[in-house]
Amino acid sequence: MEITAHGLWSLIHGMGFGGLYLLACSGAIVELWRRYAPGAPAEPSTRDERFFRIYLVAMAALGWLAVLTGAYIVYPWYRAIPPAGTISLAGYPQRLLMSSPTTIGWHSLGMEWKEHVAWLAPISITMAAAVFIRYGRAIRKYPPLRNAVLSFVVVSLIAAGIAAFFGAEIDDQAPVTGGATIHLINGGK
Amino acid sequence: MSTQSMTARPIEAADETALPNGSGAAALLAAGIGAFALAVLAIMGDRIAAFGKFAVFYKPTGPLSGVTTCAIAIWLVAWLILDLRWKRRDVALSRVSAAALTLLVLGVLLTFPPLANLF
Numbered sequence: 001m002e003i004t005a006h007g008l009w010s011l012i013h014g015m016g017f018g019g020l021y022l023l024a025c026s027g028a029i030v031e032l033w034r035r036y037a038p039g040a041p042a043e044p045s046t047r048d049e050r051f052f053r054i055y056l057v058a059m060a061a062l063g064w065l066a067v068l069t070g071a072y073i074v075y076p077w078y079r080a081i082p083p084a085g086t087i088s089l090a091g092y093p094q095r096l097l098m099s100s101p102t103t104i105g106w107h108s109l110g111m112e113w114k115e116h117v118a119w120l121a122p123i124s125i126t127m128a129a130a131v132f133i134r135y136g137r138a139i140r141k142y143p144p145l146r147n148a149v150l151s152f153v154v155v156s157l158i159a160a161g162i163a164a165f166f167g168a169e170i171d172d173q174a175p176v177t178g179g180a181t182i183h184l185i186n187g188g189k
Numbered sequence: 190m191s192t193q194s195m196t197a198r199p200i201e202a203a204d205e206t207a208l209p210n211g212s213g214a215a216a217l218l219a220a221g222i223g224a225f226a227l228a229v230l231a232i233m234g235d236r237i238a239a240f241g242k243f244a245v246f247y248k249p250t251g252p253l254s255g256v257t258t259c260a261i262a263i264w265l266v267a268w269l270i271l272d273l274r275w276k277r278r279d280v281a282l283s284r285v286s287a288a289a290l291t292l293l294v295l296g297v298l299l300t301f302p303p304l305a306n307l308f
Contacts, residue, residue, distance in 0.1 A: 071257065076249030109302050116231045116300040119257050120224050120293070123264060127220035131213045138208050145213045148286035152220060155293055 001187055005179030006077050013074050014167050017066035021121065022164055024059045025157040028128070031055075032150045038143045049136050056129035063122030063156070070118065070167075077176045078111070093174035106173050110166035118163035124156035211275030214285040219271055221289030223264025224296030230256045232305050 003011075031052055035044050044052070082092045089096040097107040128149045132139065139146045233240045234252040244255025298304055 067257075071250050071253055072247065075253065079249075079251065112302045113300055115253055116227060116256070117297060119227055119260065120296055120300075123220050123223045123227075123261075124293070127216045130216050134212050134216075135208060139213075141208075142210050142213065142282060144282040144286045145210060145217070148217050148289060149213075151290055152217070152293060155297060159297060 001184045002181050003184060004177045004181055006074075006176045008182060009069065009073050009077075010171060010176045013066060013069040014164065014171065017062050017069060018160065018164055018167065021059060021062040021066055021125075022157070022160050024055070024062065025125075025153065025160065028056060028059060028125075028153050029150065029157065032146065032153060036137065036139050036146055038140050038146070040140065044137050053129070053133050053136070056125065056132050060122060060126045060129045063125050063160070066160075066163075067118050067122055070163075071115070074176055075115065077178065078170075091178050093170070093176055096174040097170070103173050106166070106170050110170055114163045114166040114170075117159045120159040121156040121163070124152040124159070128153050128156075209275075209277055209279050210282050211278045211280050212272055214280045214282055215271035215275045216268060217289040218285050218292075219264055219268030221292030221296075222267045223260055225292040225299075226263040226296075227257065227260035228296045228299035228305070230260050231300060232308050235305065236308060 034040065035042070035048070035052075077093075079094045080092050082089060082095055086092070089099055094107055094111070097103045097111075131145065131149050135142070135145070139149070230244075234244045234256045235241065241252045244252040244259070246258055247254040
């Protein structure tokens with residue numbers, strides 16, 4: 001069982017940082033909705049509050065790692081230009097997608113949207129983390145602020161979801177491969 | 190107790206109602222501005238050849254590198270300026286929130302290629 005270095009980075013970017021971010025988003029939404037609503041029955045403890053601060057900071061780190069690895073490690077491999085005379089476009093995902101009318105949309109709509117909309121997720125969650133670090137449980141005293149932060153987190157989930165959907169589909173249609181081959185495990189006989 | 194030592198108290202110990210909402214409003218509006226700036230810069234990178242060329246900060250990534258770096262710079266500068274102006278006062282939070290959310294939604298919509306291509 002083997003994987004290429006480019007494929008491994010694609011996995012780290014998408015399923016690692018991106019996937020964990022998506023999972024964490026739902027937790028942040030539930031927490032903000034349930035515990036920090038004005039008039040929520042139970043006052044969050046100092047321990048809960050500290051945990052949620054760390055949780056949001058970790059989410060922001062995941063969001064930034066996802067977009068930075070995507071833009072600066074995986075994307076250059078995706079948009080690599082094949083040398084003149086190249087017959088197989090297998091190592092050039094963007095060109096492979098653009099070579100057929102049945103797949104060009106995955107680039108012209110999917111990648112074009114994904115490469116920009118994904119950045120709204122770390123911007124939104126960094127703001128949410130900063131606001132929560134500043135206000136903590138006091139955010140319950142400011143319903144418009146808490147509602148707006150919650151809305152930004154929801155939009156960040158949508159943005160990350162769009163990026164994840166197109167990322168997964170593009171990788172299915174034209175995977176990023178190449179680089180050194182990493183041997184994972186021997187298969188059965 | 191000096192003013193400085195009072196403001197340095199941890200949030201848990203502070204009177205929650207004494208926290209001005211300005212800092213939160215500044216963070217919100219700046220995030221909205223950053224999201225909208227990203228979409229506008231992405232359209233500019235695609236439509237204006239000179240800007241697209243300028244935006245190549247890192248050649249393997251192409252114009253995306255400059256578009257996103259400039260948007261992040263705009264977001265952080267806006268945040269810094271707004272925070273300096275608002276951190277010690279209360280602002281009209283509902284209006285600021287509405288403006289921030291409108292900018293964020295516009296940011297999402299304007300990154301959608303069929304809409305971005307209208308410009």
